[in-house]
Amino acid sequence: MIINGRVLAIAKKEALHVVRDVRSLIIALILPLVFLFIFAYAITLDIDHIKLAVIDHDRTLASRELIAAITASGYFDLAAIPGNEKEMEDGMDKGDIKAGLIIPPGFAKRIARGERNSLQILVDGTESNSANITLNYANAAVAAYTGNIVLDALNKNGMTLRKDAGFIEARQMAVYNPSMRSRNFIIPGIIAVIMSIILAILTSLTVVKEREQGTLEQLLVTPATPRDILVGKMIPYWTIGMADMLMIVLAGVFIFNVPLKGDLLLLFFASGIFAFCGLGIGLLVSAVSDNQQIAIQLSMLLSVLPGFILSGFLFPIKSMPAIIRGVTVILPAKYFLIVLRGIFLRGSGWGALMLETVILFVMGVLLIFIASGRFKRNIG
Numbered sequence: 417m418i419i420n421g422r423v424l425a426i427a428k429k430e431a432l433h434v435v436r437d438v439r440s441l442i443i444a445l446i447l448p449l450v451f452l453f454i455f456a457y458a459i460t461l462d463i464d465h466i467k468l469a470v471i472d473h474d475r476t477l478a479s480r481e482l483i484a485a486i487t488a489s490g491y492f493d494l495a496a497i498p499g500n501e502k503e504m505e506d507g508m509d510k511g512d513i514k515a516g517l518i519i520p521p522g523f524a525k526r527i528a529r530g531e532r533n534s535l536q537i538l539v540d541g542t543e544s545n546s547a548n549i550t551l552n553y554a555n556a557a558v559a560a561y562t563g564n565i566v567l568d569a570l571n572k573n574g575m576t577l578r579k580d581a582g583f584i585e586a587r588q589m590a591v592y593n594p595s596m597r598s599r600n601f602i603i604p605g606i607i608a609v610i611m612s613i614i615l616a617i618l619t620s621l622t623v624v625k626e627r628e629q630g631t632l633e634q635l636l637v638t639p640a641t642p643r644d645i646l647v648g649k650m651i652p653y654w655t656i657g658m659a660d661m662l663m664i665v666l667a668g669v670f671i672f673n674v675p676l677k678g679d680l681l682l683l684f685f686a687s688g689i690f691a692f693c694g695l696g697i698g699l700l701v702s703a704v705s706d707n708q709q710i711a712i713q714l715s716m717l718l719s720v721l722p723g724f725i726l727s728g729f730l731f732p733i734k735s736m737p738a739i740i741r742g743v744t745v746i747l748p749a750k751y752f753l754i755v756l757r758g759i760f761l762r763g764s765g766w767g768a769l770m771l772e773t774v775i776l777f778v779m780g781v782l783l784i785f786i787a788s789g790r791f792k793r794n795i796g
Contacts (some may be wrong), residue, residue, distance in 0.1 A: 419647065422640040426648025430622065434652055443617055448610045448660045449667070455606050456599055456672055459730070463549045467495035469504050469513040478524035482535075485561040486517065491553040504538070514540045515550050527565055592761045600675065603668040604756040605730075607661055608749045609723040611687070612694055613716070615657045619698025620715035622649050623791065624708050642792045650695050650784075657691040658684070678759030682766055682773075686755045689776045693748035694719070696783025703790040722747045729753060748779045 434440045468487070472479050487494050495513050498504040507513040516538035526533045537554050541547045593600050640648070665683070668674040676683075697718055705711035723729060726740065727749035733741055744750050751772040758764035758772075766773075 419651075420644070422638070422644045423648045423651070426640060426645055427651040430649050431652040433625075434618075434656070440618060440621075443614060444656045444660070445663075448614060448664060451610050451613075452603070452606055452664055452667055455609075456603055456668075459598075459602055463546055463553075464491050466492050466515050466550055466553070467513045468492040469496040469498055469507055469516045470494060471498055471501065471504060471516070471518045473521045474519050474523035476524035478527050479519045482519065482523075482558070482561055483517070486554065486557040489553060489557045491550075492557075508538070508540055511540075514546075515554065517554070599672050600761060601757070602729075603664075603672055603674045604760040605727075605753055606668075607664050607687070607756055608690070608727060608752045609729055610664060611657050611661055611690060611752075612697075612719040612723040612749050614660055615653060615691060615694030616698045616701065616715040616719035617712060618656065619650075619653050619695050620701040620705065620711040621708055622653070623699070623702035624705050624711045628707065643788070646699070646788050646791055650692075650699070653695060653698070654688070654691050657694060658688060661687045661691075674760065676760055677763030679765055682769065683756075683759050686752065686759075686769070686773050686776065689773065689780050690748060690752040692780035693752075693776060693783055696780060696787045699787035700783065700790060703787060723749050726750070727753050746779075748776055748783075751775050751779075 434444065470483055472483065483494070486492055492515065496504075496507055498507060501518065504513070504516045504518075508516065516536075518536040518538070520534065520536075523533060523535075535558065537551065537558075539547045539550045539554075661684075665676070669676050698715060701711055701714045701718065705714060722744075725731065726733075726736075726744050726747055728744075729749075733744050733750065736744070754772045755769050755776070758769050762768075
């Protein structure tokens with residue numbers, strides 16, 4: 417595409433519309449930051465400081481050591497010591513506690529006799545993912561405590577063993593995100609979600625607004641061709657999308673301490689291509705909508721649903737049903753999310769992300785081509 421004087425004039429006119437329209441400015445500059453801080457603080461997959469209630473029917477040194485072992489894991493905070501099971505149930509009903517531990521009478525005696533022992537661990541199952549993680553934490557803490565008891569029992573029976581004798585130590589480390597911070601995973605995805613929403617909404621209004629205000633006909637009598645009009649309208653919104661991306665990247669790195677390990681040039685290149693995908697969706701919506709209300713509703717439907725649910729932003733695509741996984745193949749946000757997380761967390765380069773980048777480029781070209789064809793038919 418050749419950017420001539422007519423294109424630049426239309427781009428300048430569209431930029432002035434955005435600057436003078438308070439709603440457009442809020443959507444373009446304020447809304448991305450609002451989304452960023454809401455998502456970064458509200459959406460977290462980290463489970464810690466779980467409020468634990470303990471009923472100790474045994475009240476012995478062994479039971480106190482077990483409680484200390486669980487709370488020392490760093491995942492549980494001893495929040496209550498109910499007098500009975502009914503009080504524990506009431507605390508869980510109110511949401512004051514999220515997990516409960518009940519130690520039965522005779523706990524220490526059974527340990528001393530080497531008999532089978534049992535505990536009861538209760539978790540709030542209203543959030544299934546959190547409940548599973550909580551149970552895993554509790555089981556790991558109990559298993560570590562049990563292992564120490566077995567070693568002590570062997571030593572008392574004359575089988576002198578070191579703590580590490582015969583044991584295999586698995587040194588665990590999560591590569592790419594060693595701290596396992598959910599923000600490192602979420603904030604790169606926010607870039608894709610916000611760019612999808614902002615570009616789709618802003619661009620979807622461009623043609624509809626001109627048609628409702630009666631200024632589209634004025635553009636058509638100028639020397640500008642339909643291609644000039646389309647390209648001129650795209651330039652300001654593409655610039656806004658890239659500015660939003662840069663704003664989120666800077667906030668993520670310097671405010672939320674998200675590591676950026678990869679190539680900045682690749683990040684800008686892939687973001688620029690994805691911005692064309694968002695522009696294509698917005699222009700297509702604008703071309704088929706009769707008014708601004710319909711345009712906003714369609715753009716939200718085509719950007720929010722894929723961005724949040726189907727792109728892999730929060731839910732792994734591989735765990736979705738086969739028919740839904742098939743739908744995700746045509747979503748640009750899916751491929752852009754892979755690129756973003758690869759650049760931010762893995763430090764992936766051009767070779768590793770070439771396939772996703774090419775797919776984004778093809779999708780961007782197709783969307784712009786389809787939208788421009790629809791646009792030309794409408795104004796014709």
